[in-house]
Amino acid sequence: MKTLILGEVIDNKLSSGTLEIINKASGLGLDFKVVTVGSVESPVLGSSTFQQTYIKRSAESLQFNNVADKLSQIIQEENISLVLAPSTYQSRDLVSFLSVDLSSSPVSNVIDFDIQDSAVITTNSINGGESIYKTKITSSHSLLLIRPKSFDPIDIELNSEYETIEVENSSIEIFDVFKEEKSGPQLEDSKIVISAGRGMVEKENLSLVEDLANKLNAAIGGTRAIVDAGWMPYSQQVGQTGKTVKPDVYIACGISGATQHQVGMKDSKFIIAINKDEEAPIFQLADLGIVGDTLSVIPKINENI
Amino acid sequence: MNITVCAKQIPDPANEITYDNGLISRPDEQVLDDTDRYGIEIALQLREKYDGEVTVISMGPAGTQKGLQQALQMGADKTLYVDDDSLKGANSLMTASILSELAKTTDADIVIFGTESTDGYTGTVPQQVARFLNLDCISYIKAIEISDNVTLTRQTIEGSEKVTMPEKCVLSVTAGGVEPRYPNFKDIMAAKQKPIEKVELSSLNMNASQNLEFLDIEKIENSKNGETIIDEGEAYQVVIEKLKELKVI
Ligand SMILES: Cc1cc2nc3c(=O)[nH]c(=O)nc-3n(C[C@H](O)[C@H](O)[C@H](O)COP(=O)(O)OP(=O)(O)OC[C@H]3O[C@@H](n4cnc5c(N)ncnc54)[C@H](O)[C@@H]3O)c2cc1C
C-alpha cells in the first residue's frame, strides 16, 4: 500500500512521534515515503532507508492551507492511498484539510492499525481511553492521526539528504513567537514523572512537587485543571489533549484520575497515587495508593528521602 | 459582522457513557458541551466590538433542546440546527460538511469552534469546515486580546505564537482560552424568547459520505487491585520503601 508519513520536526530532527510511525510502517512492510513539515533551516531528517521530502514553511506566516495543497498534489500524483500522521497540532490541521480534498474522513486517536485484505483496520481510543474501538476504512484513501507512544520509535541513523520544497506565504503574519524554556528532565523521556493536580490546593504548593522531582531527577507534569488555572505551562499537561507518558514510575499528587488524564499516563509501569478521597478513580489505576493529604505526605517524603 | 459558533449537545458528562452498536447513546435531554462555551464566549466578546449577530449552529438529535437553550442563555442571538435520522453515526467529514452548509446560510464572517468535543473528540471538524469554506483557519487559540484589532494567541507544540484576526476566518479555541460567562436569571428568561430554528437536511448540500465501518468496541478494565494505604502519618515510609525497591533512589 503506497503510504505517506507526515513527519514533524522537533529539536532540529524528526520527532519521536514520526519515528514511531516509521517503525510501525516498516514492520508492516508498507511502501512509504516521509514528507516532513517544519519551519527550521536544515533539520536532520534524511535516511538511507526511506525517501524524505522537507516542506519548509515560513515561521512568519500561517500557511498550512498552502502546505496542504502541496501534500494533496503529492498524494494524487504518486497514487498514495494511506496517510499516517502523529496527532499533534500541526498534523491535525493538515490531515483535516487533506480529508476534504480526498473526500475521506480521518480516524483520530489511533493507537494501532493493520492492513487486512488491502483495507486499513484501525484501533482507536475513545471516551478518554475508557474503551477501544475498531474501524474498517472503506474509502480509497485512509487518513490516520496516531497518538504518540503507540509504537516504539525506530532506531536509525539520520542524515541531511533530502529534497526541500518551499511553499508560498499566506496573508496571515505570525508574530511574537514564544518558545517555552526546556530545562531539567523532559516529560517524554524521563524514567520518573511526578504530576500535580488540583489536590495540591494552591499554586505555591507546587514547590513540594518540585522538591521531590529534584530529589528523584524526575520530570514534572500536571492535569488540565491546573494548566487551565495557569499553575503550569501547557507543555507539561499530561492526558488526552496533552502529552502521553510511559515512565517506570508515575506519581500522581492530588489528581482525581479523569479518563482524559488516564489516557496520557495509564501505561506507566508503576503508578503511585496520593489523594485524600478514597473513591478517586486514580486509585483503580494505582499500584500503590496513599489515601491522604498531599500537603502532609509529600513534605514528609521529601524530608526523609 | 456575522459570527457563527458551532456547538454540540452531548449526554451529560456526569453520567456514564453507554454505546449502542458502536454509537454513543443519546438521551432525549442533552446538555451544551462545556468545550463549546469557550467558543460562544469569544463570539460574544467579538459581538461587543463589531456589533454583529451571534448564531449558534448545531447538528445532532435536538431532543429537549436543553443544550441549545444553554447556548442562548449565555447570550447568543439565535440557533439553527439540523436533526435527521440519516445523520446517525455521521463521521467528522459529514459533520463538517453539514456545518459548513449551515454556516453559509448565516452568511458567516467568522466561524468559531472548540478544539475538540467532549464526546466525539476527533478534533478535526473546525479545520475541515475551514477547508470546505475556503477560509483561513486559526486553530488552538488560547488567548484573545480585543483592541483596535483582534490579536489571537495560538498554542503550538513548542510554546505559542500570535496572529491578527483577518476579517473572515475559522477559529478554534482551547478550553481555558477565555473565561465563559455564567447566565443570570434575566439571561435565562430572555433566552426563551430567542429563535431556535430547524433546518431540513434536504435543503443542504452534503459533500461527504460514510467511510468508516464500525467493527467492534471493547471496554478497557483498568482495575489493577493495587495496594492501598490510609495515611495515619506514616504512609510516606511506604512510598520511600517502594521507591527504593523500584531502584529509583
Ligand atoms: C475534551 C477534554 C479533554 C481533556 N483533556 C485533558 C488532559 O489532557 N489532561 C487532563 O489532565 N485532563 C483533561 N481533561 C480534564 C479532565 O476531565 C479533568 O477535569 C482533569 O483531569 C481534572 O484535574 P484534577 O485531577 O487536577 O482535578 P480534580 O478532578 O478537581 O481532582 C482533584 C483531586 O484532588 C483531591 N484532593 C483535593 N485536595 C487534596 C489534598 N489536600 N490532598 C490530597 N488530595 C486532594 C480530590 O480528592 C480530587 O480527587 C479533559 C477534559 C475534556 C472534556
Ligand SMILES: Nc1ncnc2c1ncn2[C@@H]1O[C@H](COP(=O)(O)O)[C@@H](O)[C@H]1O
Ligand atoms: N454535531 C456538531 N454540531 C455542532 N458543532 C459540532 C458538532 N460536532 C463538532 N462540532 C464542533 O467542532 C468542534 C470539535 O469537535 P470534534 O471534531 O468532534 O472534536 C466542537 O467543539 C464543535 O465546535
